[in-house]
Amino acid sequence: MPTVAAVLLFAGLVGWFTGHLWLCVALGALATLAWHYWRLRSVLRRLTARQRWDTAEGTGVWNELDRLLYRNQVEMRVRKRRLLDMLRSYRAAAAALPDAVVVLDRNSQRVQWFNEAATALLGLHHPGDLGEALVERLQPMPLAHWLAGGRNAEPILDVPSPVDPAIRLNLRLIPYSSDYWLLIARDVSKLLRLEQVRRDFVANVSHELRTPLTVVHGYLDMMDPEDFPGTGPMLEEMRKQSQRMAQLVEDLLTLSRLESQEHTEEEVVAMQPMLATLRREAEAHSQGRHQISIEDLAGVDLQGSTKELHSAFSNLVTNAVRYTPADGRITVEFRREGDGAVLAVRDTGYGIPATHLPRLTERFYRVSSSRSRESGGTGLGLSIVKHILGLHHARLEIESEVGKGSVFSCHFDADHVRPRESAPLTSVEE
Template identity: 35%
Template structure:
């Protein structure tokens, strides 16, 4: 480019010198220089006009204007840049089209919004699942269409570790699982998955467990009643039957406990009585449970202590909270050796309320901790045979805490005891002074 500019400069100066000499020949050198400058200016204006026309309407043709010298080189290089830019745009457009085609082929709804929630693009599945219309909804805020308060709170919270489940605003029979990812400058990529079948299967499972548990309770009560009568009159029976009857009575009691736990878990899962939330005095409630735990301990003489360093109440369902707390404290009694220590602590801080149950039992291997709250999961099945556990206690605790916006933290190591901590958010705390 430097060489072309040098040649152009020499050619221009030579032209102006020639026009000046021609003017000098006729006795008017200034007129000759002026004429040369005017011709150069007209040529430059003509080239500029050609460039302007070419840039203003690139669809008139792909060929650049023909010229010579520096303008010819300029047109040629600009033409190459234009061609390169057009090819790059075509490749990007092709990739975007391919991405959009592949996204449209997905059965999950995909929506892109800006940081404020204005919808920029969505695929065909989103139109089917959420009822969007491309002709009118472009640029609208997504929470104007998904009006569930839970979705607005989920969208604004920016905590997308867990998905959100809700019903489709356009088709209420469709149950959706919403997952949001952040990209760019707080833009959102929203994926809506149809989980109606899974939701129906889960509902069928809950209904089955609930119905079967209720149906089994009546005949089992009859059997238990007759067994209790036989146990009370065991002295009148042959000796070989006494052990069998006592064993049947024990197993019948375990079955009744299991069915009661299944019914309770079913009620908690379905959110029954969730509207009965009232301020609950945790200190008073846990003191009663600890007293019952001392009775359960009996001859084992566990050292059970309770300390409440907070006067806050929990806004929740007292029956559910009693079930959760008693499961944790009674488990500590069952799985802690005789004369072991069990410390229960209720306290609050800036993060909310916390109930800690700490024991000096045998502890639990860390590999089992992630699965302890699953139904019927047993870290050590032999212990349940000795204690009569149903394997549902921690599942009940987990779902009670979910109903109260809380979480369960488990800390344990083999040979070092265990600690179970129930965490409640600050929104659930109520001061005793509040009327």
């Protein structure tokens, strides 16, 4: 392409010889502008049509622009190919997962994409279910209220599959962006069957152990150390260990019964006599070694099973006495919390390191094995407490600091609080 200067020089020479210098220069300038306009229109037309660019030869601004656009197109195609390969890899990986994966639109809760496992576990079929409302498509699964929870939605641990009720699913909702949610459904049927086998095994073994332990303990009680000189300490240790094993069997049976329960009794639990009973039990275990106080500040009763709640509260009080040194203080406080209520057991005992707190309710988990054996604990008390509170839709919270003591709080919602006719105790202290 001729340069602007060359065109104007040629036009000037023509105008000089013809006697129309400025006219020829003006026509040359207009021709140059027309040429550039035509080239610009050509570039815009090709860009609009997304035509493939060819590399240009020669010099000049337009050839340089052609080479730049060609290079950008090549780089764009390479990036696009790389992104497509990554997308195919990710989709292939998601499709190969044994868990059902469903991408949902956050606002409409409609299905955007799902993998092959979603067909087997949830009954979704491609492409008919794309764009369908998930709640309507997966009836009768209870998803409407659950999806409304969004980021706060707790995992659904056990729900039957709409494909086959024998398939039990664990559902989890992951809001991974502002526009989309990820629903993951995992087949936990085998795990639940194994868990049931474990529960049956523990229950059966515990039940079978109860009778021989009763016999052994009975014979030990009949043996008088005076009839067997030198065996006094040995017989005492045998009695102690047989009692501990009997208590372990009873706790295992209690835990198995709680795990098999889906509901609990519904009765009004009178908290005044309950707190008085807890005070007597704490004093009996303490034998005057601790300061025991009961604070009834709530003025309400609870709804649930008196027997089970007493078992839970008694476990917490007994633990507080067991793990608090002499001259320590133990406080049982029953108070309101919003529309609900809290029963808190506070002690000035050894305290628990923070790393152990998340695992305290696991069965047989011990912070200090030697201390638990010395105190006669079975390692199942807090697990029993957790299951009892779960049946009452309550939760257990644990706060502790080494050297300062611990607080175990049972939090009950408004549905399990009932008005009390009599006035509350303000404080009972011994």
